[in-house]
Amino acid sequence: MPLFPTSFIDELKTVADIVAVVSDTVPLRKMGVTYKGLCPFHGEKTPSFNVNPDKGFFKCFGCGVGGDVIKFVELRDAVGFAEAVKTLAARVGLAVPEAEGQKENEAAIAERESLLKMHEIAAAFYRALYDTPAARRAREDVEKRGLTPETVQAFGYGYAPAVAKDAFNPELLATFPRELVLRSGLAILRDDGRVVDRFRNRLMIPIHRDSGPVIAFGGRALDKDQIPKYLNSPETPLYTKGRTFYGLHLTRPAIRQKGFAVLVEGYFDLAQLWQAGIQNVVASSGTALTPAQGRLLRRSTSKIILSFDPDAAGQGAAARSSEMLVAEGFQVNVALLPEGQDPDTFVRTEGGAAYADRLKASQPYLDYLLDRAAARHGIFAGSKAEGRRTFLTEMLAVAATIPDAAARDQFADRLAHKARITEDVIRQEIRKAAVRKTVEVPAAVRHRTPLRQAEAGLLWHLVRDPEVG
Incomplete structure (x- = not known):
């Protein structure tokens, strides 16, 4: 059986929503923190098939079958592990890496375990230093924000020492290979060949995987002239910011x-x-x-x-x-x-x-965008004709991207209310723009800021279901 990198399988199981995957086959009903439905693998009239999205597992208490999202696809499609992995990867848009040999896969697993252990050691080291006299500035920074000891404990705040003699990387170098210590992101290589701690004189904030282990750190500067203000771990085999x-x-x-x-x-x-x-x-x-x-x-x-x-x-x-x-x-x-x-x-x-x-x-995002555009052109302050014209032209250009007729009509109602123009006039102009597929767009729209580029792409989606309960 082809072997895939453990990191890839972990990522796949993280991003492949087991509730969504199972729902393709099984109508599910939310019951507390889990979902319940009729088991697709044996006949039953009373639902005994459970999906736990927190743990990423399914379990049927009728026939006993259970497993993770990959196992579900294996059983559903009657395919092997590798084929199920490829099916899921295609669904969520992940590129499938080349299958690895046994030795390479074992090496990757061992490296990952070593990196996790390093971060566990680092988190404990920083946390222990937080309560020492050297960390007074770090504690003052936290206390100034009104954060309690219970909050500090929950988030595991720590302190990275300012002086090299107090560094912890010698402990890592005594336990792990030098290259692996550098790959961890916890240390850096100086021009003189020395391996030194990446973080110095900083309030340390552990960053965890959603499953719990520490995989990176954010370090906040404690001196005013210390740059950068926030220093984060680089991307590593454990940690990808995105x-x-x-x-x-x-x-x-x-x-x-x-x-x-x-x-x-x-x-x-x-x-x-x-x-x-x-x-x-x-x-x-x-x-x-x-x-x-x-x-x-x-x-x-x-x-x-x-x-x-x-x-x-x-x-x-x-x-x-x-x-x-x-x-x-x-x-x-x-x-x-x-x-x-x-x-x-x-x-x-x-x-x-x-x-x-x-x-x-809080506002539905569509209303937020309309309000921002209206304020930009002084619509609420009795703007001149030019401002109203520009506002309408911008919004009509956006409306032309809405493919759904009902959604366009809803947008027309909101736009008409903002612009104080009859809904029929707005709908007529929107339909003209939609039929032409194009609309004359002024320079102000052609040269949009990133925010306004985002507005154009978002409005038609959000008009359909703006409520957040």
């Missing part, structure tokens, strides 16, 4: 219970919300999301409330993330915060209850 969510290992149960996830940018955004009792939250670590992250999150929920910084960078990331999330089938809302505040600072100053109110008042 396939990882910060905090998901802790927050997945709450996401399932609440039925939606709050998506924030930063480590401390997440910690503040978690401490305030809003625990259905994950962090993107300051970057726009990838489809792989979308598929990972899809195992827990299909509803997202974005809560990014209100500055231009944060809103640009919100637009790019929303574009991906909608393409992956999510319902997306946007929670707006006052200028100059992020979730961390807002919760510190206003409290968790006030933030929860912001979540309740």
Whole structure:
């Protein structure tokens, strides 16, 4: 039987949503944290077939069959392991690597286990130092944010020492090969040939796989002139930033219970919300999301409330993330915060209850986009004819990309309300644009910012189901 890299199989099982795969064959009903249906492998009238998306397993309590998502495809399609892997990989868009020989696969497994052990050692080392006098600045930084010892313990914060004599990499070098220590991302090679710790004088924040183990770190600078402000682990055989969510290992149960996830940018955004009792939250670590992250999150929920910084960078990331999330089938809302505040600072100053109110008042993404465009052109302030004309032209150009007639009509209603023009006129113009397949687009639209490019691609998706419960 061909052998695939363990890392590939792990990734495949992570991104292949077992509920979605099983639902292709078995109608499932949500029952608490699991799903239930009639077993496809034996005849029954009372459902005894269970799917647990948290664990990624299925089990029939009638006939006893069970396994992971790959095993389900094997049984469903009556194929072998390799064929089931290829079927799943094609479904989720993963390239199947060349099958490996036994020795190569065993070597990859051994390397992975060694890297996990290194990160376990590093996390324990940093955590132990957090309570020492040398880590006073790190503790002050955390205490200034109002984070409690219980929160520190839950997230495993630690301290990377400032001086070389206190470094931990000699312990790694005494246990693991030099090249493997460098591949771990925990150490770097200096020009003089010395292997030194990557992280110095930083508050250390462990990053976990969604299944639990530490696979990387984020290090926050403790000196004002220390750059970069945040230093993250490089990508390694364990860690790919675009396939990882910060905090998901802790927050997945709450996401399932609440039925939606709050998506924030930063480590401390997440910690503040978690401490305030809003625990259905994950962090993107300051970057726009990838489809792989979308598929990972899809195992827990299909509803997202974005809560990014209100500055231009944060809103640009919100637009790019929303574009991906909608393409992956999510319902997306946007929670707006006052200028100059992020979730961390807002919760510190206003409290968790006030933030929860912001979540309740979150806008469907379509409404958010229309409001931004209307504000940009002064529609709410009695804009001049030129501003209204530009606003309508932009929105009609967007509407021309909506392939569904019913969705276009819904969009027309909202656009008419914003522009204070009759719905019939708007619908007529949208239909003309749709029939022509093209529309005269002004320079302002041709040269869109990334946010406005995202708007054009998103509107027709979101108009169909804007509600986030």
